[in-house]
Amino acid sequence: MTTDTADAPQASLSGRLAELESRLLAGDRRALxxxxxxxxxxxxxxxxxxxxxxxxxxxxxxxxxxxxxxxxKSTVTNELAKSFRARGQTVGIVAIDxxxxxxxxxxxxxxxxxxxLYSDEGVFIRSLASRGALGGLSAATQDVVHxxxxxxxxxxxxxxxxxxxxxxxxxxxxxxxxxxxxxNMGDEVQTLxxxxxxxxxxxxxxxxxxxxxxxxxxxxxxxxxxxxxxxWDPPVVRIVGTKGEGIDKLTEACDSHFEELQSSGKxxxxxxxxxxxxxxxxxxxxxxxxxxxxxxxxxxxDLSEAVASRRADPHSAAAAWLADS
Amino acid sequence: MTTDTADAPQASLSGRLAELESRLLAGDRRALxxxxxxxxxxxxxxxxxxxxxxxxxxxxxxxxxxxxxxxxKSTVTNELAKSFRARGQTVGIVAIDxxxxxxxxxxxxxxxxxxxLYSDEGVFIRSLASRGALGGLSAATQDVVHxxxxxxxxxxxxxxxxxxxxxxxxxxxxxxxxxxxxxNMGDEVQTLxxxxxxxxxxxxxxxxxxxxxxxxxxxxxxxxxxxxxxxWDPPVVRIVGTKGEGIDKLTEACDSHFEELQSSGKxxxxxxxxxxxxxxxxxxxxxxxxxxxxxxxxxxxDLSEAVASRRADPHSAAAAWLADS
Numbered sequence: 095m096t097t098d099t100a101d102a103p104q105a106s107l108s109g110r111l112a113e114l115e116s117r118l119l120a121g122d123r124r125a126l127x128x129x130x131x132x133x134x135x136x137x138x139x140x141x142x143x144x145x146x147x148x149x150x151x152x153x154x155x156x157x158x159x160x161x162x163x164x165x166x167k168s169t170v171t172n173e174l175a176k177s178f179r180a181r182g183q184t185v186g187i188v189a190i191d192x193x194x195x196x197x198x199x200x201x202x203x204x205x206x207x208x209x210x211l212y213s214d215e216g217v218f219i220r221s222l223a224s225r226g227a228l229g230g231l232s233a234a235t236q237d238v239v240h241x242x243x244x245x246x247x248x249x250x251x252x253x254x255x256x257x258x259x260x261x262x263x264x265x266x267x268x269x270x271x272x273x274x275x276x277x278n279m280g281d282e283v284q285t286l287x288x289x290x291x292x293x294x295x296x297x298x299x300x301x302x303x304x305x306x307x308x309x310x311x312x313x314x315x316x317x318x319x320x321x322x323x324x325x326w327d328p329p330v331v332r333i334v335g336t337k338g339e340g341i342d343k344l345t346e347a348c349d350s351h352f353e354e355l356q357s358s359g360k361x362x363x364x365x366x367x368x369x370x371x372x373x374x375x376x377x378x379x380x381x382x383x384x385x386x387x388x389x390x391x392x393x394x395x396d397l398s399e400a401v402a403s404r405r406a407d408p409h410s411a412a413a414a415w416l417a418d419s
Numbered sequence: 420m421t422t423d424t425a426d427a428p429q430a431s432l433s434g435r436l437a438e439l440e441s442r443l444l445a446g447d448r449r450a451l452x453x454x455x456x457x458x459x460x461x462x463x464x465x466x467x468x469x470x471x472x473x474x475x476x477x478x479x480x481x482x483x484x485x486x487x488x489x490x491x492k493s494t495v496t497n498e499l500a501k502s503f504r505a506r507g508q509t510v511g512i513v514a515i516d517x518x519x520x521x522x523x524x525x526x527x528x529x530x531x532x533x534x535x536l537y538s539d540e541g542v543f544i545r546s547l548a549s550r551g552a553l554g555g556l557s558a559a560t561q562d563v564v565h566x567x568x569x570x571x572x573x574x575x576x577x578x579x580x581x582x583x584x585x586x587x588x589x590x591x592x593x594x595x596x597x598x599x600x601x602x603n604m605g606d607e608v609q610t611l612x613x614x615x616x617x618x619x620x621x622x623x624x625x626x627x628x629x630x631x632x633x634x635x636x637x638x639x640x641x642x643x644x645x646x647x648x649x650x651w652d653p654p655v656v657r658i659v660g661t662k663g664e665g666i667d668k669l670t671e672a673c674d675s676h677f678e679e680l681q682s683s684g685k686x687x688x689x690x691x692x693x694x695x696x697x698x699x700x701x702x703x704x705x706x707x708x709x710x711x712x713x714x715x716x717x718x719x720x721d722l723s724e725a726v727a728s729r730r731a732d733p734h735s736a737a738a739a740w741l742a743d744s
Contacts, residue, residue, distance in 0.1 A: 235734070
C-alpha cells in the first residue's frame with residue numbers, strides 16, 4: 095500500500111474552470127457562488143474546483159454554533175460576525191439550520207439586523223438547504239467551508255441546529271464549537287441530543303436578561319463538571335444577542351479556546367480527526383450512492399454477470415466495484 | 420469503465436496452496452475442511468483458494484431450508500440428504516442455525532439418525548458458527564457453498580433459522596427454498612419474519628401426524644393465495660421427518676421447482692441476483708471492516724494526514740481509500 099494516489103499532483107483545470115478559479119481567488123463573489131452551488135449539488139465540476147482549491151485552504155478559523163431551535167443562534171452568529179469584522183477580519187457564514195433566517199427568510203427584525211452584514215463585502219453568507227448532497231450534509235458542509243477558506247475568509251461561522259447526528263458532526267468538525275442555550279429552555283437541556291455537551295468548547299447563555307438565566311448557568315456548569323477530564327474548561331458566557339451584550343466576551347472565549355488548541359498541539363489532532371471523519375463518510379456514501387447511479391448500476395450488472403458466469407469470483411468483483419470511482 | 424479487473428485471469432496459487440487445491444479437487448476431506456475454515460474466518464488464504472476454485476463451481480443444486488426453531492429443520496435436512504444419496508447424488512450440508520444439532524451437538528435420538536450421514540463419504544457436513552466473518556454471515560455462507568460446489572457435491576442443503584434478515588438472505592440465495600412449518604406452531608405463523616413466505620418455493624408441514632396439520636396446511640395455502648403472481652405455485656407437502664414419511668414427495672417438489680427454474684429461464688436470473696447480492700454485501704462490509712484492520716487503519720491515518728496537510732483533497736482521499744483492496 096502506498097499513498098501515491100493521495101499524493102499525486104493536483105490535476106490542472108480545463109480552460110473555463112481555470113478562469114473561474116482565477117476569478118474566485120481574485121475575490122469575485124459570483125464565481126464563488128457558482129462553485130459553491132456545484133459543490134453543494136455534487137456536480138463533478140464542484141469536485142474539480144475543490145481539488146484545485148483545497149491546497150489553498152487551511153488558513154481560516156472555523157467556529158461552529160449549535161443549539162436547539164429558538165435559541166437565537168442566527169442572532170448570535172450575526173453578532174459574532176460583526177465582532178470579527180470590527181477587528182478587520184473577513185467572515186464566511188454557513189447556515190444549515192433549516193429554520194435559520196439565513197436559510198428561509200427572516201422576520202422583519204432579523205432582516206434589519208442582517209442587512210448590515212449582507213451589504214458588507216467582507217462577509218459572505220451561504221445557506222445550505224440541500225440534504226441530497228453526495229456524502230451527506232456533513233461532507234457537503236465541510237466542502238463549502240474549504241472553498242470559503244480558500245477564497246480567503248479569515249473566520250468561518252457554521253450555524254447548525256443540534257438535532258441529529260449529522261448536525262453534531264458538522265458542529266464538532268469546527269475548531270471551536272459554541273453551544274447556544276437560553277434560560278427559557280427549562281427541561282429542554284435534558285432533551286438536547288446526547289453527546290452535544292461533549293463537543294461544546296464554549297457555552298453561551300443567550301437571552302440572559304430573561305428570568306432563569308442564573309439557574310441555566312448553574313445547570314450548565316453542573317453538567318460540565320460531570321465530564322472534567324477534557325483538558326479545557328468550557329466557559330459559560332452570558333449574552334443578550336439582540337442587544338449585542340456579552341458578544342465581546344464570547345469572541346474572547348473563542349480566542350482563548352483557539353489559543354489553547356494551538357499551544358497544546360490539539361489543533362493538528364483536531365484537523366486530522368476532521369479529515370478522517372470526512373474521508374470515511376465520503377467513502378461510505380460513495381458505495382451507497384454508486385448503487386443509485388446509472389453507471390454504477392451498469393457496472394454492478396456487468397460484475398454480477400461475470401460472477402454468475404464464473405469469470406470472476408465474488409470477492410474480486412466486490413474489490414473491482416469499490417475500485418471504480 | 421471496463422470489466423477488465425473482473426475478467427482478469429485468475430491468479431495462480433503458490434506452491435502449498437496449489438497442492439492443497441489438488442488434494443481438495445481429488446476429494447480429500449481434510450483439505451476441504453482446512454479451506455472452509457479459512458473461508459469462514461476471513462483468512463486471506465481462504466480468499467485465494469476461493470478465487471482459484473470459484474470457476475469450478477456452479478454445478479451443484481442448492482436447496483435452502485428455513486423455519487422457526489423447533490420446526491425440525493435438521494431432521495428434514497437429514498432425511499432429504501438420505502433421499503438424494505439414495506439416488507446416488509453426493510450431498511453437502513451447511514448448517515447455520517445455532518440450535519441445530521449439527522452445530523451444537525444433538526440429543527441422543529438425533530445423533531443416532533445422523534450417524535448414518537456422518538459415516539457416509541458421499542456427505543460432507545459443515546456447521547457455520549462464526550458470525551464474525553468478513554462480509555457477514557450471508558457472504559461467508561455463500562463462499563462455503565461455492566467451495567463445496569467446486570469440491571464436487573451434487574446437492575447442497577443449507578439449513579438456517581428464519582430469524583433475521585441475514586438468515587432470510589441466506590435461504591433466499593439458494594435455488595430452491597423450503598419453509599419448514601409444524602402444526603403446533605399455531606399463532607407463530609403470523610410471527611414468522613415478514614418476507615419469509617415470499618422466498619419460500621416449497622412449504623413443508625413437518626410433524627404432520629400431530630393434530631392441527633390440516634389447519635396448518637389450509638392456513639399456509641390461504642397465505643400463499645395472497646401472493647398469486649409469482650409464476651410458480653409453491654406446493655404444500657405433509658411430512659413426518661422423524662419417520663421419513665413424505666420425504667420423497669418433498670424431494671420431488673424440489674425437483675419440480677428446479678425444472679421450472681430451468682425451463683422458464685429463471686435459474687440464470689436467480690444466479691445473477693445472488694451474485695449481485697453477494698457483491699454488494701461484500702463491498703459494504705469491506706468498507707466497514709477496513710476501518711477495523713491494522714493496514715486499513717494505517718492507510719486511513721496516512722490519508723487523513725495527507726488531507727489535513729493539504730496534500731490531497733477529501734474526495735480524492737476517499738476514492739483512494741476505496742480503491743485499496
